[in-house]
Amino acid sequence: MILTTPLIERLAREGEVHVVATPANAAVLANHPSVASVIVYDKRNTDAGLTGLRRVAARLRATGASTAYMAQGSWRTAALARLAGVPSVGFDTSAGRWLYSRRVVYRKDWHHAQRLWALASNPGDRSLRAPESMRPSLYPGESDQAQVVALLHAAGVGPSERLIALAPGSVWATKRWPSYDALASELVAGLRAGRVAVLGAASDASLATAIGTAVQQRGGPPILDATGKLSLLGSAALLSRCAVLVTNDSAPLHLASAMNTPTVALFGPTVPAMGFGPLSDRHVVMGRDELTCRPCSAHGGQACPLGHWKCMRDVEPSVVLAQVVRMSGPSQ
Numbered sequence: 001m002i003l004t005t006p007l008i009e010r011l012a013r014e015g016e017v018h019v020v021a022t023p024a025n026a027a028v029l030a031n032h033p034s035v036a037s038v039i040v041y042d043k044r045n046t047d048a049g050l051t052g053l054r055r056v057a058a059r060l061r062a063t064g065a066s067t068a069y070m071a072q073g074s075w076r077t078a079a080l081a082r083l084a085g086v087p088s089v090g091f092d093t094s095a096g097r098w099l100y101s102r103r104v105v106y107r108k109d110w111h112h113a114q115r116l117w118a119l120a121s122n123p124g125d126r127s128l129r130a131p132e133s134m135r136p137s138l139y140p141g142e143s144d145q146a147q148v149v150a151l152l153h154a155a156g157v158g159p160s161e162r163l164i165a166l167a168p169g170s171v172w173a174t175k176r177w178p179s180y181d182a183l184a185s186e187l188v189a190g191l192r193a194g195r196v197a198v199l200g201a202a203s204d205a206s207l208a209t210a211i212g213t214a215v216q217q218r219g220g221p222p223i224l225d226a227t228g229k230l231s232l233l234g235s236a237a238l239l240s241r242c243a244v245l246v247t248n249d250s251a252p253l254h255l256a257s258a259m260n261t262p263t264v265a266l267f268g269p270t271v272p273a274m275g276f277g278p279l280s281d282r283h284v285v286m287g288r289d290e291l292t293c294r295p296c297s298a299h300g301g302q303a304c305p306l307g308h309w310k311c312m313r314d315v316e317p318s319v320v321l322a323q324v325v326r327m328s329g330p331s332q
């Protein structure tokens with residue numbers, strides 16, 4: 001959903017944009033000035049089954065939308081547009097492509113934000129040029145900002161204190177760089193001032209604890225543990241306050257892109273060429289490019305199929321630290 005925002009902004013210049021989204025994704029679009037309305041599709045609960053699908057289709061039809069751009073390519077969303085009687089445009093690789101009114105080539109060599117943006121291009125447009133920036137946009141609201149203010153206050157973080165953000169989690173185990181605690185320990189010595197902030201879901205709390213322990217053992221100040229304490233837009237608001245983010249190939253990377261936070265992105269079983277690299281003005285991607293086994297899957301699996309997991313294990317904390325120090329300084 002975050003990477004869909006450049007497409008939404010483009011379409012909003014021509015008319016109202018109504019977005020069909022899951023409850024979690026709907027929250028991401030709160031306060032977005034280019035979104036006229038969000039139609040929540042809770043397919044697992046209140047809108048389950050064909051009855052729910054018909055109900056959401058009726059809501060979509062009521063918007064008077066002339067075209068449905070299929071950012072999410074399932075057969076279910078394709079059927080939703082059909083039921084609503086709204087012509088649809090989607091990728092030629094999507095599961096629901098047989099139900100689309102028009103299919104657009106899925107360009108493997110483009111960033112996914114650009115692929116989505118190109119859904120709104122006219123057929124036969126051979127001179128397709130993306131705008132200079134495909135950076136997504138998010139708009140944390142007052143309640144999101146208040147969450148961050150409360151968290152900073154509780155941790156005793158001063159208004160001018162520098163924050164270095166770490167996002168050590170991922171639902172895919174092979175994407176989780178295993179050396180965030182070692183990096184945090186080095187950060188205490190490598191950066192003369194600043195505090196480490198850890199972002200993530202509640203399930204990442206143990207990773208934050210390991211980082212906090214490592215920092216404490218080096219005599220550093222207590223970390224700001226934000227795992228499980230912020231909404232997605234709250235995390236975006238915190239990132240806008242951070243000098244740099246170190247992250248795996250996971251959601252915080254895209255939050256940082258939206259807030260233009262300098263980013264050090266660590267890629268293991270996946271590679272940015274798959275279309276999901278960082279888009280902040282200042283970013284660096286790190287990974288073991290010499291490994292011929294990369295990438296080994298579309299998302300990164302739960303275990304390395306070769307057993308050695310060199311793509312992540314061999315990314316040295318000292319090398320990452322050098323990039324963090326470089327990226328967290330003033331822009332050139």
Ligand code: SF4
Nearest residue numbers: 269293296304310311
């Ligand atoms: S096979 Fe290679 S890319 Fe995949 S998890 Fe193992 S080391 Fe990483």
